[in-house]
Amino acid sequence: xxxxxxxxxxxxxxxxxxxxxxxxxxxxxxxxxxxxxxxxxxxxxxxxxxxxxxxxxxxxxxxxxxxxxxxxxxxxxxxxxxxxxxxxxxxxxxxxxxxxxxxxxxxxxxxxxxxxxxxxxxxxxxxxxxxxxxxxxxxxxxxxxxxxxxxxxxxxxxxxxxxxxxxxxxxxxxxxxxxxxxxxxxxxxxxxxxxxxxxxxxxxxxxxxxxxxxxxxxxxxxxxxxxxxxxxxxxxxxxxxxxxxxxxxxxxxxxxxxxxxxxxxxxxxxxxxxxxxxxxxxxxxxxxxxxxxxxxxx
Amino acid sequence: xxxxxxxxxxxxxxxxxxxxxxxxxxxxxxxxxxxxxxxxxxxxxxxxxxxxxxxxxxxxxxxxxxxxxxxxxxxxxxxxxxxxxxxxxxxxxxxxxxxxxxxxxxxxxxxxxxxxxxxxxxxxxxxxxxxxxxxxxxxxxxxxxxxxxxxxxxxxxxxxxxxxxxxxxxxxxxxxxxx
Numbered sequence: 471x472x473x474x475x476x477x478x479x480x481x482x483x484x485x486x487x488x489x490x491x492x493x494x495x496x497x498x499x500x501x502x503x504x505x506x507x508x509x510x511x512x513x514x515x516x517x518x519x520x521x522x523x524x525x526x527x528x529x530x531x532x533x534x535x536x537x538x539x540x541x542x543x544x545x546x547x548x549x550x551x552x553x554x555x556x557x558x559x560x561x562x563x564x565x566x567x568x569x570x571x572x573x574x575x576x577x578x579x580x581x582x583x584x585x586x587x588x589x590x591x592x593x594x595x596x597x598x599x600x601x602x603x604x605x606x607x608x609x610x611x612x613x614x615x616x617x618x619x620x621x622x623x624x625x626x627x628x629x630x631x632x633x634x635x636x637x638x639x640x641x642x643x644x645x646x647x648x649x650x651x652x653x654x655x656x657x658x659x660x661x662x663x664x665x666x667x668x669x670x671x672x673x674x675x676x677x678x679x680x681x682x683x684x685x686x687x688x689x690x691x692x693x694x695x696x697x698x699x700x701x702x703x704x705x706x707x708x709x710x711x712x713x714x715x716x717x718x719x720x721x722x723x724x725x726x727x728x729x730x731x732x733x734x735x736x737x738x739x740x741x742x743x744x745x746x747x748x749x750x751x752x753x754x755x756x757x758x759x760x761x762x763x764x765x766x767x768x
Numbered sequence: 769x770x771x772x773x774x775x776x777x778x779x780x781x782x783x784x785x786x787x788x789x790x791x792x793x794x795x796x797x798x799x800x801x802x803x804x805x806x807x808x809x810x811x812x813x814x815x816x817x818x819x820x821x822x823x824x825x826x827x828x829x830x831x832x833x834x835x836x837x838x839x840x841x842x843x844x845x846x847x848x849x850x851x852x853x854x855x856x857x858x859x860x861x862x863x864x865x866x867x868x869x870x871x872x873x874x875x876x877x878x879x880x881x882x883x884x885x886x887x888x889x890x891x892x893x894x895x896x897x898x899x900x901x902x903x904x905x906x907x908x909x910x911x912x913x914x915x916x917x918x919x920x921x922x923x924x925x926x927x928x929x930x931x932x933x934x935x936x937x938x939x940x941x942x943x944x945x946x947x
Contacts, residue, residue, distance in 0.1 A: 479902035508893065509901030538833065538899025538923030539804060566898050568924070569829050570806075571780035594896030595829070595926075602782055615894065617877045626855040628782040629829050630877035631925040634856045638876065690865075691872045691881040693893040693904045735870040735881045736890035 472708040473557060474517060474701070475532040475550060476510030476565030476594070477542045483535030485545045490518050490531045495740050499531045506740045508693030510565045513593070516701030517563075517708075519746040524709050524760065530559070540568035547573035555584050562588040563704040564596030565697070569629070571603035578608045589707050592659070593700040601657050602628035609659035611713055613700045616642045616666040622657045623648040642666035646677055661713040663703060665696050669721035673714050681721040686728040694739030699724050702746075711758065719757050723749050779808045783828025785838075786812060786846040793822040796843045803837035805830055815853045825851065829897060833923035859929070862936045871940060875932035880907075887912045887941045892933075897924035912941050 474490075480502075488500030496503045497515050506515045510533060517529045532549060536542030546567060554562070554577070562581070574596070581587060591611040592600050600606050601622055614622060620637035621630040640648065645664050652658040653675035662672040667687070671679040689695045699720050706716035727745035731737055755761035785800075787793040793809065800807045805826060812823035826834050831848045838845055849855075865872040870890060872881040878900075881891045888911055892904045899922040907915050912934065919931040 477898040477901075479898075479905055505905070507901060508904040511901075536898035537902040538897070538927070540830070540898065540923075541804070543898055566896060566901060568827070568898050569896075570827065571782065575780070595898070596896070598829070598896055603780065615877070617874075617894070618896075621877070624856070626850070626852050628850065628852070628855070629925045631858055631929050632828075632850055632856050633859065633876070635859065635861060638859055638861065687865075688867065691867065691870070691879060691891050691893055693891050693901075693908075695893070735867050735872065736883070 471527065471557065471559040472517065472521070472529045472561040472704060473532060473559035474514050474529050474563045474565065474704065475546050476513065476596070477536035477546065477567055478504045478510050478533045479537055480504055480535040481537055483533070485534045485549055487532045488530065489528050490514055491528070492518050494744070499533055504533065506743065508739060509697060512694030512697040512739045512743065513563070513565050513701040515740065515743050516698035516746065517705040519743055520702055520705035521708070523747050523750045526709060529705070536568070543568035543570065544573065547577060551576050551580050554580055558584065558586050559588045561591065561704055561708045563591040563700065565700065566594045567596050569595040569599035569602065571599055574599040574603050574605060578605050582608070591700065591704050591707070593697070598629055604656070606657045606659055611661045611663065611703060611707065611717070612659040613663045613665065613696070613703060615696055616645065616664065619645055619648045619652070619664045623651040623655070625655045625657070642668055645670045649675060649677070661717060663699065663717040663721060665699055671714050671717040671721070678714050679718045681718060681725065684725050684729045686725055686733055688733045688735050688737065689725070689728045691735035692733060692737050692739055692742065695724065695728065695742060698739065698743060709760070715758060719754070722753070722757055726753060779806045779825055781806065781825050781827040782851050783826045783831060783848055784810070784812055784816060784851045785824040785826055785834070785848050786816060787823065788844065788846060790822045792844050793824060796824055796838055796845060799837055799841045799843055800824060800826065800834055805834055805837070813851070813853055816849065829925050830923055831925055832919055832928050862932060864936070864940070871937070873933040873936045873940070875936065876929040878926060878929040878933050880930060880933040880937055882912055882937050882941065889915060892930060895926035895930065897926040899923050900926050900930070903927060903930060912938050
């Protein structure tokens, strides 16, 4: 099972867990519709597009409504702490949640005692909490953008709003330097996919690949296009690819989908996500060892 | 045989609310707790003392919501700052990217993009706190001048950074239509 957990901006939505289905601008979790906009829903939707193409079991989602009070976030953490050993997912991805260092610590403690430890992936504020609590190395994959990479490299910051000014000024080409600092400070997951003008894939502190083409600058402005990368890398890791392979394919697929959507800064993320099946049909076999019969059609 | 068990801390918030008076700290604890936030009375690190030896540890990420709760009840405080001595100040610089018909303003991890001609917000991106997807839905397709301020309806540092991006966007827009 791949379990994707995070809050969604649906006021009053209770803690909801179940397999995901989709329909254009919405995802459906246990019968409840959630708009496919920036955040957890975009991440889940991208993962679903990938498992659908590959013919894998759809993701299980654990979501709760939270517009900033933190109640949904705490419900998600508490549910995971109580149930993760029983659920035993192969991949666990943590996404938009109120960063809570204590609950993150408890969850990591429980995961550490699981018979089958899941592949642990974090993005958004779940990544912030993991870094701030000194638990980054418990995670297999982080997917920061360039500013979040600077945050991981800043030993004192507990949120990107507090990174040192000289680190915010850093451009993406200095990513290897920031990565080295973050690794030295034990603030990095084993694999980092740093999203930017050039995407960097870093394994155990070493840059193992970069992706810069196609160049679609508008993607940075579109809310949710970083979230889709997290969903893609989760799904490809669930499919059995090595983390660095999953990350490289995720970075390429997101760019090509943006290009196919003819993305402008006003494009919505679901318009990018709906390109993924065609992108996979055309490119996945060449990018990976995943070549489905019928020229890639599952 | 007696075993001593260390009680685990219930809050690792990374932020501290500083006060001039002990009474204000005690009042603030009640207000913040009643507003639903995690809170712990602590002695501030000596470097952060501002005249009172009692402070509140809070989740720094929830700074805007906590400040709003204190302000609503007229509780005086000196500031909400990182607990770690040596941590940087809140970022106060922004970056601007010109996309031709659109302008993107970036403050820390938050980005806001508006159409030059109309001043309409077409997207927000970045961030990771739970109020951000909500603010995204609230803000897009609205004019910079008409939209609710993230600092007023958001609760987190991500919302505060989005508010800074909006500030800069407004300044650019009100400085005249972008060429």
